Amino acid sequence: MKNSDKNIWQGESPPIYFDNAATSFPKPESVISEQNNYLLNIGANPGRSGHSLSVKAGEIVFKARKQLASMFGVKNPMRVVFGFNATDALNLAIKGTVQHGDHVITSAMEHNSTIRPLKQLEADDTISLTIVDADKNGRIDTQRVKESIRSNTSTVVINHVSNVNGVIQPIAAIGKICRDRNITFIVDGAQSGGYIPVNITKSEIDIYAFTGHKGLYGTQGTGGLIFADTFDYKKVKPLRAGGTGSRSSEIVQPDFLPDMFESGTLNVGGIAALCAGVEFVNEKGVENICKHEQQLAGYFQTKASETVPGFKTFGFDKQNAGIISFRIGYLSVSEIAGELSDRYGIMSRHGLHCSPLSHKSLDSFPEGTVRFGFSVFNTFEEVDDTVEALYEISKKAKVKSKETINHITH
Amino acid sequence: MEAIILFHSTNYAIWAQDLLKKNNITCKTIPVPRDLSSDCGYCVRTSPEDSNSAEELLKENDVEYDRVVVR
Ligand SMILES: Cc1ncc(COP(=O)(O)O)c(C=O)c1O
Numbered sequence: 001m002k003n004s005d006k007n008i009w010q011g012e013s014p015p016i017y018f019d020n021a022a023t024s025f026p027k028p029e030s031v032i033s034e035q036n037n038y039l040l041n042i043g044a045n046p047g048r049s050g051h052s053l054s055v056k057a058g059e060i061v062f063k064a065r066k067q068l069a070s071m072f073g074v075k076n077p078m079r080v081v082f083g084f085n086a087t088d089a090l091n092l093a094i095k096g097t098v099q100h101g102d103h104v105i106t107s108a109m110e111h112n113s114t115i116r117p118l119k120q121l122e123a124d125d126t127i128s129l130t131i132v133d134a135d136k137n138g139r140i141d142t143q144r145v146k147e148s149i150r151s152n153t154s155t156v157v158i159n160h161v162s163n164v165n166g167v168i169q170p171i172a173a174i175g176k177i178c179r180d181r182n183i184t185f186i187v188d189g190a191q192s193g194g195y196i197p198v199n200i201t202k203s204e205i206d207i208y209a210f211t212g213h214k215g216l217y218g219t220q221g222t223g224g225l226i227f228a229d230t231f232d233y234k235k236v237k238p239l240r241a242g243g244t245g246s247r248s249s250e251i252v253q254p255d256f257l258p259d260m261f262e263s264g265t266l267n268v269g270g271i272a273a274l275c276a277g278v279e280f281v282n283e284k285g286v287e288n289i290c291k292h293e294q295q296l297a298g299y300f301q302t303k304a305s306e307t308v309p310g311f312k313t314f315g316f317d318k319q320n321a322g323i324i325s326f327r328i329g330y331l332s333v334s335e336i337a338g339e340l341s342d343r344y345g346i347m348s349r350h351g352l353h354c355s356p357l358s359h360k361s362l363d364s365f366p367e368g369t370v371r372f373g374f375s376v377f378n379t380f381e382e383v384d385d386t387v388e389a390l391y392e393i394s395k396k397a398k399v400k401s402k403e404t405i406n407h408i409t410h
Numbered sequence: 411m412e413a414i415i416l417f418h419s420t421n422y423a424i425w426a427q428d429l430l431k432k433n434n435i436t437c438k439t440i441p442v443p444r445d446l447s448s449d450c451g452y453c454v455r456t457s458p459e460d461s462n463s464a465e466e467l468l469k470e471n472d473v474e475y476d477r478v479v480v481r
Contacts, residue, residue, distance in 0.1 A: 046420070048450050049450070049451065050441020050450075050451060055424070055439045058421070062425060062428065066428075076472060245450045245451050246418050246419035247419075248449050248450045249448040249449070259419045
């Protein structure tokens with residue numbers, strides 16, 4: 001890890017951070033300085049007041065919209081709507097779009113941020129739901145999606161990149177199926193934005209949900225939706241109503257983008273950071289970032305398989321988006337993650353990763369896995385050190401019986 | 411004399427300013443004059459000579475605006 005301020009580790013080696021799929025860390029220096037600059041020198045509310053600091057705040061938000069639109073292949077910057085994270089954005093996309101009596105299709109590789117809102121709607125009798133299975137590597141078969149379509153199917157929601165094993169779904173093929181049938185196609189891009197190239201227009205996505213704090217290297221509390229240029233956004237109803245700074249004389253919610261979905265003051269400091277993060281990703285090149293992370297994951301998989309007895313991956317594919325899930329023999333995943341953190345300063349995430357369905361698909365439910373999610377800042381040396389640590393953990397492990405795994409509380 | 415371009419939202423005012431400046435049209439964001447609109451925030455002021463080309467640019471780029479007042 002190359003942290004700008006190594007002093008805080010006071011001579012100790014800095015931690016190895018492999019939990020980037022939860023939140024990326026460290027952040028590029030420009031991300032920190034831009035958020036600081038906003039807090040130190042601007043600080044105002046964008047778009048509410050007429051003074052110059054308010055204009056400056058508005059300029060930051062606009063710049064971020066422009067950059068996100070361009071990064072994801074959309075022309076009109078006003079099609080970028082800010083919210084507070086991917087979960088917030090997906091709730092708006094899903095609950096704002098579906099109507100009573102609709103049939104919705106989703107996959108068995110979804111994060112709870114998609115599946116829970118859908119299950120809520122199903123329990124309310126608002127929608128009927130089909131969850132399309134994935135194969136044991138987590139891949140969704142496009143044909144299965146097609147076969148699930150009914151006359152009242154209004155919406156398909158798919159997680160672009162799995163946060164459990166990094167599998168990349170055939171988004172463009174599903175997009176085409178939906179577009180041909182006028183079905184709204186919502187994509188959860190929490191793990192694809194900044195990790196792999198994404199083009200909303202070419203992949204025929206209607207609504208793309210992003211989050212700021214993962215592959216886009218921004219800070220927490222930013223995210224949102226990007227609507228395709230051609231998508232009729234009036235099909236989506238705002239879930240929040242309130243002040244927008246626009247049409248203040250009217251007491252009804254505005255009906256134009258982005259204001260209709262942005263009631264309440266935005267996280268402008270976070271958006272300043274996000275904007276710098278997107279610039280950082282563009283400078284590095286998302287293809288290069290993707291390649292680097294794939295290589296790290298591949299290198300880790302090869303080396304750990306050779307070195308660590310009982311090392312086993314779940315749904316690993318060299319073409320994935322830099323995320324890998326594994327176990328070591330019958331060691332409990334919490335023990336592995338705990339040892340990694342406490343003894344070796346290596347940060348990972350264990351368990352079910354808010355994605356019980358994905359773990360069922362990958363046959364790792366209910367124990368779950370240890371997950372590494374790589375970032376552009378990770379190095380091959382860090383992987384070497386980690387494999388060594390895992391080797392020691394596997395040797396020292398006291399409990400190796402199959403029993404541990406049968407004692408899991410769900 | 412001045413040309414005031416009013417928008418439904420400051421998001422569009424900022425977009426317009428960005429676009430006009432890139433095309434070398436002198437302009438400035440100013441607080442929305444109370445006599446023209448009750449909206450919060452700011453609008454864009456340019457010269458009456460530039461207002462036609464400004465409007466064209468906005469239309470070409472789908473930057474929605476409310477109206478232009480020359481006064
Ligand atoms: C696939 C996927 N979707 C949605 C989310 C939710 O993102 P956020 O925590 O930013 O709301 C995450 C991350 O936690 C994710 O990995």
